[in-house]
Amino acid sequence: MSTDNYRTFDPWRPAPVREGARKQIVESHYFNVDRVSFESPGIGQFERYVLQENNGDTVGVLAVTDEGTIPFVEQYRVPTHRWTLEIPAGHANSHSERPLDVAKRKLREEAGFEAGRMAQFCRFVNTPSFSNQHTALFYATGLTPTVREPMGPETPRPRVRFYTLDDAYQMVINGTIIDAKSVIAVLQARCGIKAVEDDQA
Structure with missing residues (x-):
């Protein structure tokens, strides 16, 4: 089996989607939840819910x-x-x-x-x-x-x-x-x- 990578992994290469609006919908002691809209060239606009941790790791x-x-x-x-x-x-x-x-x-x-x-x-x-x-x-x-x-x-x-x-x-x-x-x-x-x-x- 070849050990060659198809592409060198780069976690910080350009994102395939663009973030639009973001609205916090839940606030708690440990985390908040945001509703975030994104835009993709392939499918257009879509939404995701993102949990944001408070106060670090x-x-x-x-x-x-x-x-x-x-x-x-x-x-x-x-x-x-x-x-x-x-x-x-x-x-x-x-x-x-x-x-x-x-x-x-x-x-x-x-x-x-x-x-x-x-x-x-x-x-x-x-x-x-x-x-x-x-x-x-x-x-x-x-x-x-x-x-x-x-x-x-x-x-x-x-x-x-x-x-x-x-x-x-x-x-x-x-x-x-x-x-x-x-x-x-x-x-x-x-x-x-x-x-x-x-x-x-």
Whole structure:
């Protein structure tokens, strides 16, 4: 099989559509929804709904205890009507709260740990078909226990479960862990956690 590309991939080449009017139709704490009109040479005008994330990136934290286990938080998710296992994660409370600060806060609030070392190791677009939401993943070590805080009405006092990376990987493979940021974090760590550890040294 040839490894040659038909075309060198350029994510910033000219757009095939032109944006026209944009109107905000939903406003919330975490995101807004805009109705946007576009024009295409092939089909003319069409509309799309675009979710705009507020206050910067969502963050997730893959933390590793001194015993080599990763804390996962049990959360009940209303839209899917099911419980999930997720790495600690969340949004900024304001434009001034930086992703690293959010990561530290969510690790403390959801898993009950402070981290001696924390570094970003991945960033991805969640759903580029309808949202500009990005998630930044952080790797945390040097953990010390601290006081956890209530999280919200859906899961006011979630349980934290601890798994090794190998166990978490198997739970991704067998469909026990299905939350996207947690899946990506586990697979990234499985493939390249040594590089992240070197960056923190």
